[in-house]
Amino acid sequence: MNRPTASDLPLFSALEQSRNRVGFHMPGHAGGKGFASWFREAAWSFDNTEIDILDNLNDPQGAARRSMEQTAAIFGSAFTWYVPSGSTVGLKTAIGSVVPAGGRLLLSRVAHKSIIHALAELSIEPLFLTDVMRDDGLLPLPLAPIDTAGYEDIDAVIVTSPDYYGRLIDLKPFVRFAESLSIPLIVDAAHGAHLLVDPHLSKKSALAAGADLVIESAHKTLAALTPGSYLHISEKALASGRVNNERVQTILNVYQTSSPSFPIAASLEYAAWSLEKEGRLLHRKRVAEIEQFIASLPESIGAVRGSDRDPLRLVLDLSRTKMTTRRFQAELMHHGIDIEMADFRDLVLIVSLHQDPADFSSLLNAIEAILHLPEDEAKALDEAKTMAALTSDVLLTPPSIVCSMRHALFGDVKRQLVSIEEAEGLISSSVVSPTPPCIPLLWPGEIIEKKHLTLLQNVLPEGRMLSVIVPESVSEDGRHSC
Numbered sequence: 001m002n003r004p005t006a007s008d009l010p011l012f013s014a015l016e017q018s019r020n021r022v023g024f025h026m027p028g029h030a031g032g033k034g035f036a037s038w039f040r041e042a043a044w045s046f047d048n049t050e051i052d053i054l055d056n057l058n059d060p061q062g063a064a065r066r067s068m069e070q071t072a073a074i075f076g077s078a079f080t081w082y083v084p085s086g087s088t089v090g091l092k093t094a095i096g097s098v099v100p101a102g103g104r105l106l107l108s109r110v111a112h113k114s115i116i117h118a119l120a121e122l123s124i125e126p127l128f129l130t131d132v133m134r135d136d137g138l139l140p141l142p143l144a145p146i147d148t149a150g151y152e153d154i155d156a157v158i159v160t161s162p163d164y165y166g167r168l169i170d171l172k173p174f175v176r177f178a179e180s181l182s183i184p185l186i187v188d189a190a191h192g193a194h195l196l197v198d199p200h201l202s203k204k205s206a207l208a209a210g211a212d213l214v215i216e217s218a219h220k221t222l223a224a225l226t227p228g229s230y231l232h233i234s235e236k237a238l239a240s241g242r243v244n245n246e247r248v249q250t251i252l253n254v255y256q257t258s259s260p261s262f263p264i265a266a267s268l269e270y271a272a273w274s275l276e277k278e279g280r281l282l283h284r285k286r287v288a289e290i291e292q293f294i295a296s297l298p299e300s301i302g303a304v305r306g307s308d309r310d311p312l313r314l315v316l317d318l319s320r321t322k323m324t325t326r327r328f329q330a331e332l333m334h335h336g337i338d339i340e341m342a343d344f345r346d347l348v349l350i351v352s353l354h355q356d357p358a359d360f361s362s363l364l365n366a367i368e369a370i371l372h373l374p375e376d377e378a379k380a381l382d383e384a385k386t387m388a389a390l391t392s393d394v395l396l397t398p399p400s401i402v403c404s405m406r407h408a409l410f411g412d413v414k415r416q417l418v419s420i421e422e423a424e425g426l427i428s429s430s431v432v433s434p435t436p437p438c439i440p441l442l443w444p445g446e447i448i449e450k451k452h453l454t455l456l457q458n459v460l461p462e463g464r465m466l467s468v469i470v471p472e473s474v475s476e477d478g479r480h481s482c
């Protein structure tokens with residue numbers, strides 16, 4: 001067969017082009033560099049079905065079970081499920097296995113969209129933690145409740161740590177809170193699989209802190225294929241009966257494909273094994289390179305740092321430059337450098353344990369060149385500040401749900417597509433969450449306000465329509481029906 005042209009195989013062609021770029025983003029294998037050649041060469045041929053000599057990832061009894069047990073021993077859990085369909089499925093599985101349909105879950109407004117989808121699917125009532133904004137990232141962080149009064153009938157609590165900015169919250173008060181109610185604490189640690197080898201933060205990682213169910217996207221920070229994820233169950237969770245592993249398996253089988261990928265599962269095994277073998281050394285090297293990089297940064301670029309932050313999450317504060325983060329990100333792209341995310345103030349870069357040290361020089365050269373470009377107009381800079389403030393406002397306010405999430409997302413309602421400008425006063429029929437960080441700005445069933453529209457006009461691609469429900473009636477006390 002002749003080599004196809006770009007128009008024959010457009011995705012293949014785009015992927016081929018992406019290979020020669022510098023990446024400061026997931027996946028953690030850094031373009032395959034994290035895999036030893038013997039693994040890389042063999043992995044594609046592992047794609048197979050559950051033939052007799054192989055095990056079944058959804059019902060592991062042989063090699064897959066031994067592998068998951070070995071990985072559990074590395075991470076210090078009682079059992080670790082390989083979830084080759086992402087933390088999205090791991091989170092839904094964790095929630096579904098400890099919160100009954102119609103139950104109650106305590107969570108932060110700032111939750112990944114998979115959590116909101118689980119709430120909608122299972123008609124789970126959300127109760128909101130108090131979130132607070134800090135000046136080291138544009139996402140709020142949750143506070144643990146001071147006591148259990150008023151929370152007696154919740155079924156579980158879920159928090160995220162570390163977050164997209166690499167910030168860890170103190171999990172101990174959440175552990176105490178959950179233990180005093182005898183309910184499970186679930187931690188969305190999608191960004192934290194590598195913390196095991198961080199000499200300072202490993203003790204503060206979710207399993208070490210005493211969480212019951214911990215979900216880690218190995219693909220984000222380790223040498224694992226996308227979307228390989230771990231679902232860890234702690235010793236304490238099983239011993240206390242707060243979590244039942246058979247129940248976890250049952251729910252995993254609800255959400256996970258019946259054909260889970262062996263190559264991804266093999267990479268989950270490889271990621272844990274190689275992290276244990278060489279992770280500490282690689283971590284030391286990368287942290288030293290980051291320190292050196294930060295010391296060489298031009299004065300106008302700030303590196304956001306702190307003791308409870310993942311040092312491999314490089315957050316660059318551009319507020320002292322006269323360029324918007326969006327423009328800066330685009331200019332980096334022109335220099336062949338892709339980063340994980342830009343919010344309205346910071347650039348967020350993920351440094352892989354397997355990052356090529358030369359990438360830091362490329363990044364520094366590009367930053368210096370970009371700072372010589374013409375500045376952005378004051379209007380654009382002011383607008384970014386306004387949008388940053390609006391993001392906080394939206395994310396610090398619990399959603400005003402006027403129509404049940406389940407009904408809005410799955411029910412027999414009349415949905416229509418409208419432009420963002422037309423959506424004020426209507427009800428969102430889905431999660432609306434820019435990627436990354438996949439934190440919903442609108443929840444299904446939420447009434448759409450002016451502040452949402454202004455923000456969405458800025459963060460969604462031009463011309464994007466919203467799926468909405470027109471409220472059927474509004475009663476005298478202002479309640480909507482749908």
Ligand SMILES: Cc1ncc(COP(=O)(O)O)c(C=O)c1O
Pocket residue numbers: 085086087088089112114160163164188190191217227228229436437438
């Ligand atoms: C905080 C958080 N949780 C969960 C997920 C879902 O992870 P996955 O992509 O492995 O499904 C993400 C993905 O970005 C995330 O940022």
